[in-house]
Amino acid sequence: xxxxxxxxxxxxxxxxxxxxxxxxxxxxxxxxxxxxxxxxxxxxxxxxxxxxxxxxxxxxxxxxxxxxxxxxxxxxxxxxxxxxxxxxxxxxxxxxxxxxxxxxxxxxxxxxxxxxxxxxxxxxxxxxxxxxxxxxxxxxxxxxxxxxxxxxxxxxxxxxxxxxxxxxxxxxxxxxxxxxxxxxxxxxxxxxxxxxxxxxxxxxxxxxxxxxxxxxxxxxxxxxxxxxxxxxxxxxxxxxxxxxxxxxxxxxxxxxxxxxxxxxxxxxxxxxxxxxxxxxxxxxxxxxxxxxxxxxxxxxxxxxxxxxxxxxxxxxxxxxxxxxxxxxxxxxxxxxxxxxxxxxxxxxxxxxxxxxxxxxxxxxxxxxxxxxxxxxxxxxxxxxxxxxxxxxxxxxxxxxxxxxxxxxxxxxxxxxxxxxxxxxxxxxxxxxxxx
Ligand SMILES: Cc1cc2nc3c(=O)[nH]c(=O)nc-3n(C[C@H](O)[C@H](O)[C@H](O)COP(=O)(O)O)c2cc1C
Ligand code: SF4
Numbered sequence: 001x002x003x004x005x006x007x008x009x010x011x012x013x014x015x016x017x018x019x020x021x022x023x024x025x026x027x028x029x030x031x032x033x034x035x036x037x038x039x040x041x042x043x044x045x046x047x048x049x050x051x052x053x054x055x056x057x058x059x060x061x062x063x064x065x066x067x068x069x070x071x072x073x074x075x076x077x078x079x080x081x082x083x084x085x086x087x088x089x090x091x092x093x094x095x096x097x098x099x100x101x102x103x104x105x106x107x108x109x110x111x112x113x114x115x116x117x118x119x120x121x122x123x124x125x126x127x128x129x130x131x132x133x134x135x136x137x138x139x140x141x142x143x144x145x146x147x148x149x150x151x152x153x154x155x156x157x158x159x160x161x162x163x164x165x166x167x168x169x170x171x172x173x174x175x176x177x178x179x180x181x182x183x184x185x186x187x188x189x190x191x192x193x194x195x196x197x198x199x200x201x202x203x204x205x206x207x208x209x210x211x212x213x214x215x216x217x218x219x220x221x222x223x224x225x226x227x228x229x230x231x232x233x234x235x236x237x238x239x240x241x242x243x244x245x246x247x248x249x250x251x252x253x254x255x256x257x258x259x260x261x262x263x264x265x266x267x268x269x270x271x272x273x274x275x276x277x278x279x280x281x282x283x284x285x286x287x288x289x290x291x292x293x294x295x296x297x298x299x300x301x302x303x304x305x306x307x308x309x310x311x312x313x314x315x316x317x318x319x320x321x322x323x324x325x326x327x328x329x330x331x332x333x334x335x336x337x338x339x340x341x342x343x344x345x346x347x348x349x350x351x352x353x354x355x356x357x358x359x360x361x362x363x364x365x366x367x368x369x370x371x372x373x374x375x376x377x378x379x380x381x382x383x384x385x386x387x388x389x390x391x392x393x394x395x396x397x398x399x400x401x402x403x404x405x406x407x408x409x410x411x412x413x414x415x416x417x418x419x420x421x422x423x424x425x426x427x428x429x430x431x432x433x434x435x
Contacts, residue, residue, distance in 0.1 A: 013026070013105060013251075013252040013253075014251065014252070014253050014254075014267065015238075015253060015254035015255070016253070016254075016255055016256065016259065016263070016267065018256070019230055019238060019254070019255075019256050021238070021254045022215065022218045022237070022238050022254065023106065023110070023113065023211065023214045023215065023218075023238070023240065023254060024105075024240070024252070024254040025109065025110065029109075030108065030109055030111070030142060030145075031109060031110045031111070031112055031113070032112070032146075032149065033112055033146070033149040033150065033153060036110075036112035036113065036116070040217075040221060041112055041113065041116050041217060042112075042116050042119070042153075042155050043217070043220060043221060045120060045123050045220065048078075048123045048124045048126070051120060051123070051124055051216075051219070051220055052071060052074060052075060052078065052124045053224075054219050054220070054223050054224040055070055055071040055074065055124070055216070055219055055224065056071035056075070056224065057223075057224030057225060057228070058071075058215075058219045058223075058224035058225075058227035058228060058236060058237065059224070059227075059228055059233075059234075059236040059237075060212065060215055060216075060219065060227065060236065060237060061212075061235065061236075061299070062208065062209055062212045063102075063209045063211035063212045063215075063239060063240070063311065063312065064092055064172075064174075064207075064208070064209030064211075064212065064311060065097075065209075065281065065284065065308075065310045065311050065385075067235075067299055067308070067309065070208065070212055073196060073206050073208065074121055074124045074125050074206055074208075076196045076204075077089075077125040077126070077127070077196050077204045077205065077206040078124055078125050078126055080196075080204035081125060081126025081127070081204075082126070085203060085204055086127075086128065086129075086203050087125050087126050087127040087203055087204045087205065087206070088127050088129050088130065088131070088199060088200040088201070088203050088204070088205040088206075089118060089121050089122040089125055089127040089129075089130040089131070089158065089205070089206050089208070090130070090131045090133055090174075090177055090178070090181065090195075090199070090200065090205060090206070090207040090208070091114060091115075091117075091118045091130070091131065091132045091133065091208060091209075091210050091213055092133055092172060092174065092177055092207050092208060092209050092210065093106075093107050093114070093132060093133060093134040093136075093139060093143075093209075093210040094133055094134060094135045094165065094167070094171050094172035094177065094186075095135075095136070095172060095311075096135075096167065096168060096169040096170065096171050096172035096173070097169070097172070097282035097283065097284065097310070097311050097313055098169070098282065098283065098332065099242060099244050099279065099282040099283060099313040099314075099315045100242045100282050100311050100312065100313040101242045101250060101252055102211055102240035102241075102242055102252055102311070102312060102313075103139075103209065103210045103211060103311075104136050104138075104139055105240075105252055106210050106211060106214055106240075107132075107134060107136070107139035107142055107143060107210060108138060108139055108142050110214070111142045111143050111145070111146035112146050112149075112150075113214045113217060114132070114143075114210045114213055114214050115132070115143070115146055115147070115150065115160065116216070116217045117210075117212075117213030117214050117215065117216040117217055118130050118132065118158075118160065118213050119155070119157035119158060119160075120213075120216045120217065120220055121206065121208055121213055121216055122157060122158035123157060123158070125206050127158050127206070128158050128159060129158060129159055129161070129200070130158040130159070130160045130161070131160070131161050131162070131163050131181055131200065132160060132161070132162050132163070132210075133163050133165070133177045133180070133181065134162070134163075134164055134165075135164065135165050135166060135167035135168070135171055135172075136167070137164070140162060140164045143162050144162055147160060147162065163180065163181050165180045165186040166186070168186060168336060169283075169332075169333075169336035169337075169386065170186070170187060170188055170336065170337065170338045170384060170386055171186035171187075173188045173384045173385070173386075174195050174207040175188045175189040175190075175191060175195065175383075175384070176188045176189075176338075176384070177207055178195050178199045178200055178205060178207070181200050182200060182201065187338040187340060188338060188340070188383050188384035188386075189383065190383050191383070195207050209311070211239075211240055211312075215227070215237060230256045230257075231256050231257035231258055231298070232257050232258040232296075232298045232300065234298065234299055234300045235257035235258065235298035235299045235300065235309075236257065237256075237257060238254050238255060238256050238257070239254070239255060239257055239297075239309070239312050240252060240253070240254055240312050241253045241254075241255055241264065241297070241312045241313075241314060242312060242313045242314070243264065243268045243314050243315075243316065244313070244314075244315045244316070245278075245315045245316035245317060245318060245320075246265075246268060246270035246274065246275070246316035246318050247270065247274070247318060247319070248268060248269060248270065251267070251268050253267060253268075255297060257297060257298040257299075258296050258297065258298045258301075259296065259297050260295075260296055260297075261292055261293055261294070261295045261296065261297060262293060264297065264314070265293075265316075268316075270316060270318070272293050274318045275290065275292075275293065275316055275317070275318060276289075276290065276317045276318060276320075276322060277289045277290060277292065277316075277317040277322055277400065277401070278292050278314050278315060278316050278317055279313075279314070279315040279317070279325070279329065280292070280302065280307035280308065280309070280310065280314060281307065281308045281309055281310020281311060281312075281313060282310055282311055282313035282315070283315075283329050283332060283333070283389060283393070284308070284310050284311075284385070284388075284389040284392065285307045285308035285309075285310050285389070285392055286306070286307050286392035286393060286395065286396035287317070287322055287325065287326060287329075287393060287396040287397055287400060287401070288305065288307055288396070288400065289322075289400035289401060291305060291400075292305065292307075297309065306396070307392075307396075319415070320415065321359070321404060321413055321415040321416050322397060322400075322401045322404050323355065323358055323359050323397065323401070323404050323405070323408050323413065323416065324359050324415070324416055326355050326359075326393050326394070326397040327352070327355045327356045327358070327359040329393045330348065330351055330352035330355050330356075330390055330393055330394065331352050331356065333348050333352065333386060333389060333390040333393070334348045334349050334352040334390075336386070337382075337386050337387070337390075338384075338386070340383060341381070341382045341383050341387070343378055343381040343382060343387060344378075344381070344382035344383075344386060344387040344390075347374055347378040347381070347387060347390070348386075348387060348390045350370075350374060351371060351374055351375070351378075351390055351391075351393075351394045352390075354367045354368070354370065354371045355371065355394065355397065358371075358405070358408045358409070359408065359416055360416075361408060361411040361413075361416070363408065363409065364409075365409060368398070368405060368409065371394055371398065372394075372395075372398055374391070374394065375391045375394035375395035375398065376391075376395070378390075378391050379391045
């Protein structure tokens with residue numbers, strides 16, 4: 001298996017031959033202002049009201065994880081603006097999810113596409129201030145250069161500031177972003193209030209993922225109906241998928257929603273026979289078993305199986321034992337949670353310890369019963385969703401991989417007996433070189 005934590009590993013980016021890409025581009029050049037404008041970027045916005053209607057018609061859902069309808073989010077901040085409040089827009093490019101590379105790719109290669117989307121979203125929300133929130137130094141540098149190019153280019157819109165924080169799983173959660181921009185730690189806070197009610201400087205704030213924003217110039221140019229012509233009714237448009245695992249280096253793909261999971265495997269060059277399962281939505285939404293092979297990649301299908309598409313990160317499980325994968329993921333959550341909520345801090349540590357003991361053949365039936373109970377009762381008890389991610393991992397390990405659990409309780413897992421924990425990395429796409 002290729003070690004994708006090797007910084008020399010380059011990211012392959014591709015789209016299905018059947019679609020015209022909307023956000024990906026080939027080549028290793030950074031798209032500068034001249035090139036972006038020549039391709040129709042930074043078009044004049046005649047009516048923010050009309051654009052909001054087009055976004056509504058497009059059915060665009062957020063690409064940061066929760067798939068929340070973008071028009072509803074922008075519309076509620078716009079309503080506050082129409083009531084006389086100042087408002088703020090935040091482009092969330094922190095990409096805390098370790099198995100995802102898409103936001104970093106967009107910020108590195110197409111910073112103007114993201115800034116154009118941010119400008120349009122800010123106009124819709126009536127925001128005069130906007131922020132690009134990142135943790136990757138290279139991304140920060142590309143955005144900074146793009147902002148310098150914009151200075152004096154005669155393109156009107158919100159004043160955009162760049163905010164850089166140290167990377168971390170929780171740093172990309174929206175209230176963590178707000179706290180960091182307000183000068184605090186990049187750690188989540190209790191909700192309510194939600195950012196659209198009270199965010200940056202206590203003003204109504206829309207936090208949108210950078211891939212979400214990168215879709216707005218297409219909608220502005222071609223309209224909501226054109227956007228919907230690709231994808232499914234409930235999941236319109238294309239989306240970015242980061243694929244890791246499966247014996248290959250990471251791949252970044254732009255795919256139409258609704259494409260078969262097996263078509264993605266074919267693109268990535270992995271035989272369905274080799275797939276034992278997959279981490280869906282990166283580390284967050286749980287471990288799928290082979291039933292995922294019959295799924296299509298859209299919210300309807302993936303939710304029907306009990307997972308989420310999340311930010312579009314899919315980590316294939318092939319050679320690794322799913323118990324070892326779960327131990328690695330829970331160990332990651334144990335290290336990365338913000339340590340603010342007792343139930344998350346203690347509960348994640350307890351679940352991680354049981355699954356590590358299970359991996360090592362030291363767990364008992366009673367431990368597994370406890371793990372099952374925790375995976376249910378701890379859900380929803382953290383200030384942010386991180387604890388739910390840990391619960392998802394534990395719950396799906398238990399329900400989707402019962403044979404592996406039994407083998408481990410009996411001390412008979414051939415993969416783990418050899419102590420080859422391929423999942424130890426686990427699937428960390430953060431170090432991947434984009435250019
Ligand atoms: C623990 C946690 C981590 C998150 N990390 C990110 C992230 O790195 N980037 C991101 O865009 N959204 C992240 N989100 C989702 C954000 O809170 C927020 O919903 C999103 O940025 C909104 O953008 P969207 O509506 O365009 O998806 C995270 C959520 C949780 C619960
Ligand atoms: S749920 Fe966990 S990660 Fe989220 S704020 Fe609480 S301690 Fe931090």
